[in-house]
Amino acid sequence: MNHLKDKIEEYRKTFDEDAARVKDEKSLQEVRNLYLSRKRGYLTLLFEKLKTLKPEERPEVGKSLNGLKNYIQGRLQNLREEMAGPEETLKKVDLTLPGRKRYWGSPHPIHLFQQEIENIFLGMGFSIEEGPEIETDYYNFEALNFPPHHPARDDWDTLYISDDLLLRTHTSPVQIRVMEKRKPPIRIINPGKVFRKESPDPTHLPMFYQVEGLVVDHGISFAHLKGTLEYFLKTLFSEKIKIRFRPSFFPFTEPSAEVDIECTVCTGKSKECRVCGGGGWVEILGAGMVDPQVFKNVNIDPEKYSGYAFGLGVDRTAMFAYQIPDMRYFYENDLRFIRQFALK
Ligand SMILES: [Zn+2]
Numbered sequence: 055m056n057h058l059k060d061k062i063e064e065y066r067k068t069f070d071e072d073a074a075r076v077k078d079e080k081s082l083q084e085v086r087n088l089y090l091s092r093k094r095g096y097l098t099l100l101f102e103k104l105k106t107l108k109p110e111e112r113p114e115v116g117k118s119l120n121g122l123k124n125y126i127q128g129r130l131q132n133l134r135e136e137m138a139g140p141e142e143t144l145k146k147v148d149l150t151l152p153g154r155k156r157y158w159g160s161p162h163p164i165h166l167f168q169q170e171i172e173n174i175f176l177g178m179g180f181s182i183e184e185g186p187e188i189e190t191d192y193y194n195f196e197a198l199n200f201p202p203h204h205p206a207r208d209d210w211d212t213l214y215i216s217d218d219l220l221l222r223t224h225t226s227p228v229q230i231r232v233m234e235k236r237k238p239p240i241r242i243i244n245p246g247k248v249f250r251k252e253s254p255d256p257t258h259l260p261m262f263y264q265v266e267g268l269v270v271d272h273g274i275s276f277a278h279l280k281g282t283l284e285y286f287l288k289t290l291f292s293e294k295i296k297i298r299f300r301p302s303f304f305p306f307t308e309p310s311a312e313v314d315i316e317c318t319v320c321t322g323k324s325k326e327c328r329v330c331g332g333g334g335w336v337e338i339l340g341a342g343m344v345d346p347q348v349f350k351n352v353n354i355d356p357e358k359y360s361g362y363a364f365g366l367g368v369d370r371t372a373m374f375a376y377q378i379p380d381m382r383y384f385y386e387n388d389l390r391f392i393r394q395f396a397l398k
Pocket of ligand 1: 317318319320321322324327328329330331332333334
């Protein structure tokens with residue numbers, strides 16, 4: 055038995071030496087025959103000698119003999135592949151298999167929808183103005199006619215950074231910044247992110263997008279405001295959409311209005327509609343004529359000039375336009391949702 059075990063070890067060493075000398079198909083075949091030939095191969099002879107051992111000795115020796123056989127076969131196979139070169143390797147690749155698909159990135163649905171809104175206003179001669187997302191109390195509130203301790207400040211839960219710095223709760227501060235720098239005529243929209251201390255739910259988010267607009271010139275009236283917003287909403291939704299203006303209050307406009315459109319999900323026909331609560335209307339815009347006090351704060355003479363302002367939530371409006379029941383879907387990064395809006 056020990057004699058056989060020694061032989062197995064010996065052949066493992068001599069095979070390694072023989073394999074190292076293989077340089078072509080012919081020498082490969084010679085080494086193969088030397089060890090594995092069915093008639094006189096070294097291993098074939100060792101397998102025959104296995105039969106002469108006592109039955110209880112056979113399993114152990116047989117195991118190491120099989121191990122050596124597998125080792126030699128594997129090594130010869132590797133040598134063959136190494137010699138084959140790239141052409142042979144290519145034959146093994148199935149060129150008829152479909153390729154792996156790569157997904158292209160695309161703009162976020164909210165970004166696309168904001169562009170749609172911007173394009174409508176650009177077409178009406180508005181220009182786009184942007185401003186900082188961190189604002190001072192003055193620009194976010196005071197210049198917009200919210201004096202300190204004014205109850206209207208409580209309408210929005212503000213995220214403060216320090217006593218004077220805050221994350222803007224609306225994009226209206228941009229209007230103040232533009233009016234400080236520029237004299238009328240002014241015709242701008244201000245798109246951007248705004249922040250409020252809200253718990254996310256189907257219709258509220260702590261961060262969302264707004265587009266606000268401001269027009270200041272001689273003789274601007276509520277009729278201009280109404281005509282502009284009607285054109286905007288009909289272009290964005292449809293020519294047939296029903297629109298209504300309701301009286302409202304904002305510190306920075308007088309008179310003020312809220313603008314509703316008919317519910318795009320049930321068109322007012324369902325009492326159980328989750329989007330409009332069965333009322334048939336959804337609020338989409340806040341608007342009004344710029345308060346004379348706001349003009350005074352930026353040194354524009356309210357006796358000479360008048361103007362209107364309006365604002366809408368981009369995410370909220372997108373929800374109605376795409377008939378999505380929950381605003382949070384936009385920010386959950388579920389690719390099955392996001393990809394529906396990808397550019398084709
Ligand atoms: Zn409805």
